Amino acid sequence: MTIRKTTLAVAVLGIGGLGHLELHYARHMGFEVAAIGRGSDKAELAKKLGAHHYIDSSAGSPADASLALGGATVVLMTNSAGRTVSHTIKGLRPGGVAIVLGAGPEPIEVAGTDLLFSSRKIEGALTGNPATGDATLRFSALSGIAAMIETMPLERALEAYAKMMAGKASFRMVLSMA
Numbered sequence: 001m002t003i004r005k006t007t008l009a010v011a012v013l014g015i016g017g018l019g020h021l022e023l024h025y026a027r028h029m030g031f032e033v034a035a036i037g038r039g040s041d042k043a044e045l046a047k048k049l050g051a052h053h054y055i056d057s058s059a060g061s062p063a064d065a066s067l068a069l070g071g072a073t074v075v076l077m078t079n080s081a082g083r084t085v086s087h088t089i090k091g092l093r094p095g096g097v098a099i100v101l102g103a104g105p106e107p108i109e110v111a112g113t114d115l116l117f118s119s120r121k122i123e124g125a126l127t128g129n130p131a132t133g134d135a136t137l138r139f140s141a142l143s144g145i146a147a148m149i150e151t152m153p154l155e156r157a158l159e160a161y162a163k164m165m166a167g168k169a170s171f172r173m174v175l176s177m178a
Contacts, residue, residue: 008032008053011072013062013088014079015046017171018101020148022076023049028143034069036062036088057084066091078102086110094118099125149174 009031012022019035026033027050034053035046043054055065062084066072071093077085077100086109089098100108100122114120127133140146148171152160157175164173 008034008066008069008071009073010034011036011055011066011075011088011091012051013075013077013084014102015042015049015051016078016167017169019076019078020049020171021145022078022101023051024143024145025139026050026076027052028139028145032069034066034072036066036075057087061090062088063090067093072096074099076101079104083109086114089120089122090114092118092120094120097121097123099123101125147172151176153178 010022010026011034012019012026013036015023015035015037023033023035023046033051034055035042035049035051036055036057037046038056038058040056040059043056046054053069055062066075066088067090072091073093073096075088075092075096075098077088077098079102083106085098085100089110092098095118098121101124108122110122115122128136150170150172151174154175154177160169160173160175163169
């Protein structure tokens with residue numbers, strides 16, 4: 001599959017902990033990037049993180065908005081909430097692929113016709129291997145990409161964990177020793 005850089009190439013569903021890094025990476029690789037989030041309050045942040053476009057999934061169909069931009073070749077899904085994924089997959093251009101990177105409790109619901117008639121695909125991916133991690137760190141250093149983090153002292157680890165599990169952490173939660 002060839003990714004064209006002249007139209008919407010990458011859409012990122014979810015701009016939190018993992019998604020904010022995906023936006024940086026895709027933008028620094030030269031792709032046209034859209035962030036898909038819930039609520040208009042995230043639009044400015046998405047642009048700051050590298051998105052050319054912001055799609056508010058609470059304001060309308062993310063698929064229609066993506067298709068209006070030419071359709072995505074790749075959708076990186078950090079949030080695998082069933083219905084959201086279903087509506088987002090329809091925004092892939094023919095031959096596009098949705099890569100599921102985040103796991104959630106809801107099953108992913110996709111109609112067979114949404115895959116068959118446009119040759120769309122869904123794939124899953126975990127973290128990779130040490131060589132991939134090394135390449136990612138080198139690219140991050142060369143591009144100046146760093147994770148946005150929220151720190152808490154080690155003594156407040158339980159509070160940090162609860163905040164993360166409640167979805168209230170700002171991007172990445174890091175425990176500090178000092």
